Amino acid sequence: MKKHNFSAGPCILPQEVLLKASEAVMDFNNDGLSLLEISHRSKPFVDVMEKARSLALELLGLEGKGYKALFLQGGASTQFLMVALNLLEKRAGYLNTGTWSDKAIKEARIFDDVYEVASSKSANYNYIPKGYEIPSEYDYFHCTSNNTIFGTQMKSFPSCDIPMVCDMSSDIFSRTLDFTQFDLIYAGAQKNMGPAGTTLVVVKEDILGKVSRKIPSMMDYKVHIDKGSMFNTPPVFAVYVSMLTLEWLKNLGGIKAIEEQNEMKARVMYSELDLNPLFKGYAVKEDRSLMNATFNLTNDNLKETFETMLKEAGISGLNGHRSVGGYRASMYNALPLESVKALVEVMSELETKA
Numbered sequence: 472m473k474k475h476n477f478s479a480g481p482c483i484l485p486q487e488v489l490l491k492a493s494e495a496v497m498d499f500n501n502d503g504l505s506l507l508e509i510s511h512r513s514k515p516f517v518d519v520m521e522k523a524r525s526l527a528l529e530l531l532g533l534e535g536k537g538y539k540a541l542f543l544q545g546g547a548s549t550q551f552l553m554v555a556l557n558l559l560e561k562r563a564g565y566l567n568t569g570t571w572s573d574k575a576i577k578e579a580r581i582f583d584d585v586y587e588v589a590s591s592k593s594a595n596y597n598y599i600p601k602g603y604e605i606p607s608e609y610d611y612f613h614c615t616s617n618n619t620i621f622g623t624q625m626k627s628f629p630s631c632d633i634p635m636v637c638d639m640s641s642d643i644f645s646r647t648l649d650f651t652q653f654d655l656i657y658a659g660a661q662k663n664m665g666p667a668g669t670t671l672v673v674v675k676e677d678i679l680g681k682v683s684r685k686i687p688s689m690m691d692y693k694v695h696i697d698k699g700s701m702f703n704t705p706p707v708f709a710v711y712v713s714m715l716t717l718e719w720l721k722n723l724g725g726i727k728a729i730e731e732q733n734e735m736k737a738r739v740m741y742s743e744l745d746l747n748p749l750f751k752g753y754a755v756k757e758d759r760s761l762m763n764a765t766f767n768l769t770n771d772n773l774k775e776t777f778e779t780m781l782k783e784a785g786i787s788g789l790n791g792h793r794s795v796g797g798y799r800a801s802m803y804n805a806l807p808l809e810s811v812k813a814l815v816e817v818m819s820e821l822e823t824k825a
């Protein structure tokens with residue numbers, strides 16, 4: 472039986488996507504060859520790459536607005552340094568809202584000066600700082616839209632005169648936003664878009680080419696743009712499965728449609744959390760993430776009972792990250808509402824038992 476998969480990443484993918492992907496591994500396009508054994512320069516694969524790139528821009532509403540979409544390798548972690556290499560000349564401003572922002576700051580500091588415009592580190596990142604200044608002489612501002620580990624999410628973004636770079640690894644394609652406010656968006660595929668192995672980068676071309684350093688080819692966005700995201704052999708499987716997921720999302724009605732489902736799932740989850748005295752949420756209410764709900768038991772003695780009940784209900788992937796502890800329910804796009812209902816049922820059953 473298929474489990475209720477609350478894994479934080481790699482994450483749940485739509486069943487129909489998994490089915491199509493497994494078919495393509497055996498026989499792609501009824502061609503008698505596997506997707507994994509054809510040339511990435513062949514027309515069938517070039518079509519896949521082009522479709523994935525254009526679907527990404529279309530779903531974000533960024534078509535014809537000066538943006539290019541790339542499917543790169545090295546994970547979001549490589550973007551931490553690639554962003555700095557391509558955009559950091561003197562000084563950049565970073566908002567520190569979690570482990571991933573902290574790592575992005577650490578990497579950028581290798582190249583130049585980084586200023587933390589605000590940080591919630593001293594509160595172990597249970598909220599999103601607000602009301603900070605972003606000096607207009609900085610090269611860019613960097614933020615993390617959703618903090619996967621701590622379960623906080625930026626509900627709005629500062630208006631800023633300099634390029635805005637955003638790590639959207641764990642909430643890309645999950646909610647409607649004016650994506651034109653960003654100049655560079657990146658997201659590891661494995662949280663909300665596909666399998667591990669590729670990273671989506673959406674970049675406004677006119678912010679590039681302004682730093683004086685030499686950039687190694689593999690690290691240079693311009694090189695990847697010029698080569699149609701095929702400077703070297705792309706991760707064909709990860710790109711194909713991402714394309715299938717984006718197609719699935721488009722057929723569903725796009726980001727607007729999935730946003731309604733995500734809001735519904737989060738409502739069901741958080742109202743149980745607020746009503747049930749056996750549980751306590753980790754993130755402050757106003758900054759709670761629609762994607763990752765973090766919480767703890769108020770009575771540790773119930774741990775074993777709760778976890779046995781979860782197992783019996785087929786609920787998987789609920790362990791919190793080691794830096795927070797407790798539990799984390801990741802409710803990415805492909806997670807059905809019925810899975811959240813199954814979890815909430817266990818939580819309320821525990822209350823009647825206790």
Ligand SMILES: *Cc1c(COP(=O)(O)O)cnc(C)c1O
Pocket residue numbers: 480545546547548549571615617618619638639640641659660662
């Ligand atoms: C998981 C995650 C990362 C790291 O992604 P990798 O692809 O493993 O490098 C970066 N940022 C955020 C917000 C994440 O959730």
